[in-house]
Amino acid sequence: MGATGSGLGELAGDRGLLGRTSTAERVADILRTRIADGFFRPGARLSEDGIGGALGVSRNTLREAFRLLTHERLLVHELNRGVFVRFLTVDDVEDIYRTRRLVECAVVRGLGAPPFALDGLLTAVLGGERSARDRHWPGVATANIHFHRELVALARSARTDELMRGVLAELRLVFHVVDDPRGLHEPYLIRNREILEALEAGRCGTAERLLADYLDDSRARLVEVYGGLVPDRGAAGR
Structure with missing residues (x-):
């Protein structure tokens, strides 16, 4: 289930992103x-030789990168087998949504007095609606992720942004297993716009209520679908 030779060739194109000072x-x-984009999907084994060669980095640097991503719960190391992209459990999904509800609703609640800097949210809403008109469902999924990152960015907190980046990266592992971007994201386009319009009007209480209902509904739907695909609620792994 790892990346193919041609896929590793594509990854080699990322070598330029490392610059002159390659770091883990x-x-x-x-x-x-690449994991968030589905290049490496849940269950895929990450080859040290293949990836290290494609990126032109040492084995030690790559292992440190693997360690960082394992700490972020995106990878799992199996003794004598290697490093794999994690399969999340249903319990993981529920915990992710608990975290999202705590963080996203708190951001909206703490916005203070309008006006708010909503350009990023508007761009995400318009991008999702445009992708839906073009029937480009992966684009709808990307726009939806962008919407929630921009929502949290309203807090103007680098630490909160980093937390949300990790939470949404984990969530995309689930989306890759379900592999239904239209069904998972299209129903929420109108709700994204409703939240945006409430914030534009300075109605933060309404926006928070809409967001809480949105996240509760999304969690219930995703748990139902994902639970049918990955019924084991035990420890996450392959």
């Missing part, structure tokens, strides 16, 4: 993005 953090950034 930069390698982790590249792999995190």
Whole structure:
């Protein structure tokens, strides 16, 4: 289930992103993005030789990057087998949504007095609606992720942004297993716009209520679908 030779050739194109000072953090950034985009899907084994060769980094640097991503719960190391992209459990999904509800609703609740800097949210809403008109469902999924990142960015907190980046990267592992971007994301386009319009009007209480209902509904739907595909609620792994 690992990447093919041609896929590793594509990954080699990321070598330029490492610059002159290759670090484990930069390698982790590249792999995190590739995992989130579905280049490496849940269950895929990550080859040290293949990836290290494609990126032109040492084995030690790559192992440190793997360690960082394992700490972020995107990878799992299996003794004598290697490093794999994680399969999340249903319990993981529920915990992710608990975290999202705590963080996203708190951001909206703490916005203070309008006006708010909503350009990023508007761009995400318009991008999702445009992708839906074009029937480009992966684009709808990307726009929806963008919407929630921009929502949290309203807090103007680098730490909160980093937390949300990790939470949404984990969530995309689930989306890759379900593999139904239209069914998972199209129903929420109108709700994204409703939240945006409430914030534009300065009605933060309404926006928070809409967001809480949105996240509760999304969690219930995803748990139902994902639970049918990955019924084991035990420890996450392959």
